[in-house]
Amino acid sequence: MHPAMHTDRERCVRAVQSKDARFDGVFFTAVLTTGIYCRPSCPVVPPKPENMVFHPSAASCQRAGFRACKRCRPDTSPGSPAWNARADTVARAMRLIQDGVVDREGVPGLAARLGYSTRQIERQLLAELGAGPLALARAQRAQTARLLVETTAMPMADIAFAAGFSSIRTFNDTVREVFALAPGELRARATRAPAGVPQTPGVLTLRLPYRAPLNPDNLFGHLAATAVPGVEEWRDGAYRRTLALPYGHGIVALTPTPDHIACRLSLTDPRDLPIAISRCRWLLDLDADPAAVDDQLQTDPLLAPLVAKAPGRRVPRTVDAAEFAVRAVLGQQVSTAAARTHAARLVTAHGTPVDDPEGGLTHLFPTPRALAALDPETLALPRSRRTTLVTLVQALADCTLALGVDSDWAEARARLAQLPGFGPWTIEVIAMRGLGDPDAFLPTDLGIRRAAKDLGLPSTPAALTARAAAWRPWRAYAVQYLWATDSHPINHLPA
Missing domain, CATH: 1.10.10.60 (Homeodomain-like)
Incomplete structure (x- = not known):
């Protein structure tokens, strides 16, 4: 969906008249006769087309003097998918x-x-x-x-x-x-709490909206299967983790439900609430546009059955791109279990302890500055991997390498490529899960090559890359569908 859709008047009017929820957050309808603004799916009777004006953001509506509709609450709609893509x-x-x-x-x-x-x-x-x-x-x-x-x-x-x-x-x-x-x-x-959700003092209970469909299997399965002990866990149907935030720290529990993600947050400083919500949405790729992604991928006849069988796959991301880069290096050429073990040792030795009265979380993941002080000889890694890790954390600590939601994807790739031990697989997995590039692609990944071969797709990296040109700009989502053909625990919600 193009970010300038609000300028396509005819298309916007059609979306409002059909109450099309796919466009919630993509544009907003301001009503001249009432002075309010709504999401396209507002349940009230649509106004006459001549009384509608369209804006690209809630802030634009507010700036023009319109107030938020009390029925459809347009300020709480999913974020625009344009910023993801x-x-x-x-x-x-x-x-x-x-x-x-x-x-x-x-x-x-x-x-x-x-x-x-x-x-x-x-x-x-x-x-x-x-x-x-x-x-x-x-x-x-x-x-x-x-x-x-x-x-x-x-x-x-x-x-x-x-x-x-x-x-x-x-x-x-x-x-x-x-x-x-x-x-x-x-x-x-709004005196009543959300139905069926117990309120605990000091814990905020929120609903995180998303565009349907959302397939939780690979999303939560991946996060749970790769969880670093002490920092992350799967408990009582929820993915839980610690969060390092600007003013303090927090613990979040995220539970998939049919129409939203249930979010329980405890924070040491309430000023961190907006950023904690933003990072949870980013982690779960909740502002994605599954209709646009799946429509594109289904044009490939060999991918189409995978998409039709389990639509709405998201890319499992991270709450901290620097953390993910460190974990990607620890995971080079080892099993998921071995990567978790290596990361857990770093957490115990260098992470900041936290208290978790509701579960088994013990630490924040260590910052690059804390890791820059580690003795490489204490790492149970091959010497070349030690060099890769030490060079990475030093570059992150001294800010010669900056990884985050604002990263220029091409520049970040180029800087990572200059570090020892960073090949195409590691760079692309960081671009996909750490930086949020929806077009990151892993043609050398063994799981991808195996899935491609089983489906009848080209399985050599060069040929698969050529075939995948038709999947752009959503190749990171194609990776999720291909990975999901395997029985690995990352593809299933834990029992």
Whole structure:
């Protein structure tokens, strides 16, 4: 789906009239006669076409003076899939804003990370999204505030602080302006907790929306099968892990359900809530557009049966690209079990201890700076692998290599290729799961080659790459479908 879809009036009107949920988050409908804005799937009777105007973002609607619909809650729709599929400056800026950079570092910090002036960034975002970085960050703060008002018993002053507002007055004014209700009225309208979800003091219970379909098997199966002891675990039907966050740390439990991901979060500092949610959505690839992905992959007659059998596969990602790069090196040419063992040793020796009253998590994954101090002789790895790991953590620690949601995918690949021990497989798996490139591809992977051969696809890397050109820009999703033909535990929800 093209990010400029809001300019295609005829297509937008059709989507609204058919209440097509596939376009939720892709564009927003503002109604001139009521002054409210909605998601395309809003259940109310669609307005007359002449009363509809279309915007590319909730922030753009708010900037134009429209208030969020109380029925369809457009501010809580899945994020735009455009930011997943693109590597340009606007997409990188949006990923950073969702990661809370504007709230922590301001617009100058956002611009510096992207290598542009503040004026250039503001101009590009305004041109494409109808709102600048401050307005986009404000819309996100409003959404976080609403979530806390409606789902917790936190005092309003604490919510204002946690959502990133500079004062109680700004919080009150923004909530009234965006939702046409005072914070107290919002809470009164949402006095009940989500059905069947027990509320625990100090634990936030949230629903993470996504575009259907979503196949949880390989997504949660992969995370559970590769879980690093102490940092991650599968417990009571949920994937749990520790999170290192800007202001403190957290523990999250993520459970797949038929229409959302149930999320239980405990945080040492409530200001980390927006970034924790953003990283959980990123981890589970929840802003993907499965219809666009699957439609493209089904054009290949040999892939089509796999997609039809289990549609909606996501790419299991990570909450920290640097962590994933370290784990990718530890996993080179060894079994899943051996990789977990190597990682667990690093965690025990160099990770920060945490308390987990609800389970068996013990540590945060060690930072590159902490790992830069390790003695390579203590690593039970071949000498060449030790060199690869030590060189990587040093480059990450001294910031000569930066890996994150804002990475330029081509530049990150080039920098990784300059390090010893980084071949095509390691670079592409980091691009796919660490950086979120939806077109990363692993033609040399043995599991991929075996699956390709069994399906009648070319199995040599060069021939498979040529065939896979037709799968672009979704080759990382094709990898998930091909991997899933194997009986490995990564492809199944744990019992």
